[in-house]
Amino acid sequence: MEKSGKELVQKVFSENKKAYVKSKTHAKGVDLMAIPHWLNLNVEDKLLDVATGGGHVAKIVSPYVKQVFAVDLTKDMLEEAAKHLKSLSNIHYIVADAESLPFLNNTFDHVVCRIAAHHFTSPYQFLKEVSRVLKPGGSFLLIDNIAPENASLDSFINSLEKLRDSSHNRSLKKSEWAHFLQEVQFTIMKEKERKKTLPFQDWLSRTLSDKTMQEQVYNFVLGADKAILKHYQVDHTRGKIDSIGLDEWMVLCEKL
Incomplete structure (x- = not known):
């Protein structure tokens, strides 16, 4: 029987839990460092970190607020994050589905979700x-x-992501996100787009260890049109891909 989307997420993140805690893409980055500066955090605030993964958002906001609730669909991933952040006493860990959060209405002052919603x-x-x-x-x-x-460009990146990570669902367009945000009564207060350069082999190996499948990913990328390679800033020579640039959106919204 084929696994559902959520079961695939749990499988991939359980198998790669240590890699996500150690991943420089997730543990560092200008977007992560900017989070406390984008949010107007207060020492009495309660913050929800949705799909915490390796717990990197929870870690960086922890000193600024009273309580952080770090939730993730994958229990193994959450346990790894909790082990990594055991010295921080104001973080609470809860296994939860982002689409069915186990909290009462109007509970949190802030909600953050970083590099996860495409799952x-x-x-x-x-x-x-x-x-x-x-x-x-x-x-x-x-x-x-x-x-x-x-x-x-949309088709290429979503096909590539699915090849390297079976738990990938879809990277939405900014216009799609903006439409959904408006539908649920959010007002966009601040936003920033950037190109995020990733070491290709590290990015690939985090979710895909099979060498034959890795070769399929390489062939897929190298077989793309020049315009696609240019947009994604694919740095390659003689069949070797050094890096790729993904489009990332950081958007701050306020609930009406």
């Missing part, structure tokens, strides 16, 4: 849940890989 089976339902658990006037910070508006 969600229903981004719209996720946003509805964020809006529900967030207090009126509260802030929601979303950071995720996005697909360009161009259909060919």
